[in-house]
Amino acid sequence: MNFNVLKTSLPAEIVHKTRYAPTPSGYLHLGNLYSFILTATIARNTGASVLLRIDDMDRERYRPEYLQNIFETLRFFELPYQEGPKTEADFLQCWSQQHRLDSYTKALDELRQKGLLYACACTRTDLQKAGFQSGCIGNCSSSYSLDDPGLNWRYRTPEQSSFPVSMKDFIVRKRDGTPAYQLCSVVDDAQFGVNLVVRGVDLLESSIAQVALSHSLDNNTYAAAVHFHHPLITDQAGHKLSKSEGAESLHTLIKKGCTPSQLLTLLAQRCGINHPVSHWTDFTYSALTSIV
Numbered sequence: 669m670n671f672n673v674l675k676t677s678l679p680a681e682i683v684h685k686t687r688y689a690p691t692p693s694g695y696l697h698l699g700n701l702y703s704f705i706l707t708a709t710i711a712r713n714t715g716a717s718v719l720l721r722i723d724d725m726d727r728e729r730y731r732p733e734y735l736q737n738i739f740e741t742l743r744f745f746e747l748p749y750q751e752g753p754k755t756e757a758d759f760l761q762c763w764s765q766q767h768r769l770d771s772y773t774k775a776l777d778e779l780r781q782k783g784l785l786y787a788c789a790c791t792r793t794d795l796q797k798a799g800f801q802s803g804c805i806g807n808c809s810s811s812y813s814l815d816d817p818g819l820n821w822r823y824r825t826p827e828q829s830s831f832p833v834s835m836k837d838f839i840v841r842k843r844d845g846t847p848a849y850q851l852c853s854v855v856d857d858a859q860f861g862v863n864l865v866v867r868g869v870d871l872l873e874s875s876i877a878q879v880a881l882s883h884s885l886d887n888n889t890y891a892a893a894v895h896f897h898h899p900l901i902t903d904q905a906g907h908k909l910s911k912s913e914g915a916e917s918l919h920t921l922i923k924k925g926c927t928p929s930q931l932l933t934l935l936a937q938r939c940g941i942n943h944p945v946s947h948w949t950d951f952t953y954s955a956l957t958s959i960v
């Protein structure tokens with residue numbers, strides 16, 4: 669398996685389609701905007717099309733205002749995409765992951781038939797107490813059946829020492845029976861024909877996990893996608909940004925009356941660019957990727 673998924677320069681390979689893949693689990697921040705702009709810039713430079721693919725499988729964290737915030741942000745900054753929902757109503761009617769459950773179930777069935785899944789009763793607290801980052805702390809695979817209710821389904825990850833400990837035997841189906849994020853993401857990107865994935869370097873281990881999962885599924889092309897992991901934008905104190913209603917939330921800044929140009933200039937400053945920016949197309953690939 670090739671784990672060399674970190675790209676440091678513009679992909680030379682031919683890429684056809686990339687995507688914005690936000691999650692409606694919080695208000696977007698400058699880091700999300702940076703990721704969108706970098707994606708749009710690479711698409712513009714390579715001629716790739718852009719899909720808007722919204723991950724809404726996590727129903728506990730989903731809120732309608734966060735969904736609205738995704739569309740509001742893309743419109744406010746005139747960020748283009750050629751495929752995907754145009755409005756919240758269009759999303760709910762045609763594009764929600766809730767409409768794609770059959771595809772996820774099919775992938776889970778295939779993994780199950782191949783003997784790559786086991787049921788696990790260990791909770792997050794159990795793992796923390798045992799000092800585990802991920803995986804099963806006991807012997808659940810021989811104690812439980814996949815037909816037992818209320819258990820997580822874990823995917824047997826490769827044994828290689830290079831495989832990240834944080835993703836060992838990651839969950840593909842949650843105890844409430846819903847498919848988990850990694851599985852949905854791999855199924856969706858492959859089915860939509862995405863072959864360029866642009867995401868933060870904090871998701872590098874997640875990408876390695878997803879590539880492994882893709883290799884386990886027949887006819888899944890996700891593993892062949894070019895992966896580009898970008899550096900992360902931090903707040904003024906140098907901390908990682910998180911989705912919230914805080915000072916760095918785009919929702920808050922837009923509500924306060926900031927213009928697109930003011931916010932793009934703020935983003936530019938965080939990227940070490942010291943001149944005003946009036947439109948996202950003013951950013952160049954090299955300026956976006958040489959963050960100091």
Ligand SMILES: [Zn+2]
Pocket residue numbers: 787788789790803804805806807808809
């Ligand atoms: Zn377990």
